[in-house]
Amino acid sequence: MLAEKALLGTFLKENHLLHDTIIRPEHFAEGRHRLLMQLMKNIHSKSRAVDSITLALEGDPERYGGLSYIQGLLSYANPVKFEGYEDILLEKWKEREKRNILTLAAQEDWEIDRVVSSLQAMNQARVDDYHSISDEIMNVFDDPWRESKKQSGSLTGIKQFDALTNGFQNGDLTIIAARPSMGKTDVMLHLAKQAGWQHYLPVIFSLEMPSRTITMRLIASTGGFNRGKMRDPYQLLSEPQKERWSATLGKLNETCIQQFDGSSQTVPIMRAKLRKVIHEYPERKPIVFIDYLGLITPNDTYGGNANQQVSEISKNLKAMAKDFNCPVVCLAQLNRSVEQRQNKRPNMSDIRDSGSVEQDADVILLLYREKYYDHSLKDPALELIITKNRNGPVGTAYALYNENTGEMKDVDNQRII
Incomplete structure (x- = not known):
């Protein structure tokens, strides 16, 4: 089957995906593919190249068909569609398992509860989200008597x-x-720099500006250079x-910022690129920045319904953060209704084509400058x-x-570095 060949070919092309995949040898329908998958995992577990x-x-x-068959698998490789291949294999495996369970249940006259529990167990393909309440209780048992380290994320330097x-x-x-x-965008670049200096791995997907422009903005804000002068230093x-x-x-x-400036990117494409860069910098924890929501390409056009497109994208972004x-x-952009109000401070409902953004986002941050509307200030x-x-x-x-340099300072007028 093509999806099995494509997945194996992708593993051959990008070995690091063997570390991340949820696919096991038994998920393959074809016997030689099961053998190949097991062999690949064995070799990869020894930190050796799989080729x-x-x-x-x-x-x-x-x-498994000889070396020519292995070489042929490479022609099916497509790392961008890796997660799609995983989903196809899992669905096909579940269909086979369901038929097997129902056939065996009929032959052996199983109780209905046993049939249901077997089907539920089969559906639990992702075992990495399992948490026993007993284990969780043991993890927090001593918390009232043990000083815990405060869990802080990537700090912004804005107190x-x-x-x-x-x-x-x-x-x-x-x-x-x-x-x-x-x-x-300047706020995003400030946050990316701060994260990098805290030893995170900032990964910027700039769907609007080329990497050269982003880099010059980063230099201007870091060095306090007027952006107008960056055209000809x-x-x-x-x-x-x-x-x-x-x-x-x-x-x-020192920030180790990584940039991808291709336009018309989908969330699956960004996931594939993120996965690869994470393996190149295993010592750093990633943090992803995307400029901006309205330029992300949805997987489905939904008949041109922008709200549904944004809803799909926001759900996929939340899934990416979690996974x-x-x-x-x-x-994200705010719609023009802000301009028509006397008080122009934005509200959450002003997000353009908000879809399910309000529901999916954990934090929604709106920016406002009085000077934006009154240039005399x-x-x-x-x-x-x-x-x-x-x-x-x-x-x-x-x-x-500072709109001339793109630099941000805390309210005590201290540079944030």
């Missing part, structure tokens, strides 16, 4: 915001929404600014309005924002 040579050395090539949220938490989906040019930077250029790049390099156990921070205040916080209080945090 035609190691497969030939470790097993009998004639049992008021960190006090409300305790940073960005693993498994949480955060939506940061604002009107165009309010500063949301040779001509426009002063000598003192040029003297701190190298130190700025060195500081920025990878990392924070996912996604930018000199006030650099940026309001970070937390309108939803599933695991904490809501409220407003304040920062100082």
Whole structure:
């Protein structure tokens, strides 16, 4: 079957997926594919490369079709569709298992309870989400008498915001929404830098700006350079600014930020790219930033229904945060209705094509600057309005924002690095 060949070919092309997959040899329908899967897992468990040579050395090539068959599997490989192949195999396996259970139940006249429990056990293909209440109770038994380490996520350096949220938490989906040019991309880049300096692995999916533009913005905000001068640093930077250029790049390099700037990306494509980069930096915990929600391509057009498209995307983003156990921070646009109100501070319902965003997000953060609407003001205040916080209080945090450099400071006017 094609899905089995595609999955095995993908394992051959991207060995690291063998570590993540939920597929076991018995999930394959074809006998030689079961043998190949077991052999691949055995070789990978020894931290050795899985290829035609190691497969030939470790097993009998004639049992699974010879080396030419293995080479042919590579033509079916497609890492982007890896999770889809997993789902197909599991569904086919469940269909076979269901038929086997019902046949055996009829032959041996099983009790109905035994049939139901067997079918339920078969449906529990993902065993990594199992938690016994006995084990969980033992984990917390001594908590009243043991000082526990405070679980903080990726901190932002904005004291008021960190006090409300305790940073960005693993498994949480955060939506940061604002009107165009309010500063949301600069906020995202600030958060990415802060995470990197805390030894996280910031992974940016920039669906709007090319990586060159993102990089120049990062340099400007880190070095305090006016973005207008970044168009031609040779001509426009002063000598003192040029003297701190190298130190700025060195500081920025410590963040280990990873960028993907392809347009029209789906969540499954982003998952595949994230999975690969995680394996390249196993010592760092990932945190994902996406710019922005409205540019993510849905898997289905839903007849052009934007709300349904956004609902699918937000559910998939939440699933990505949970499955990878990392924070996912996604930018979003606010609709124009904000401009028509006298009080232009945004509300959660102002998120464009909100769909199920309000339900799926753990934290919703709205940005507001008074100066955005009144250019005569000199006030650099940026309001970070937390309108939803599933695991904490809501409220407003304040920062100082320099729209010329993209730099953010805490309200005490301290640089946040």
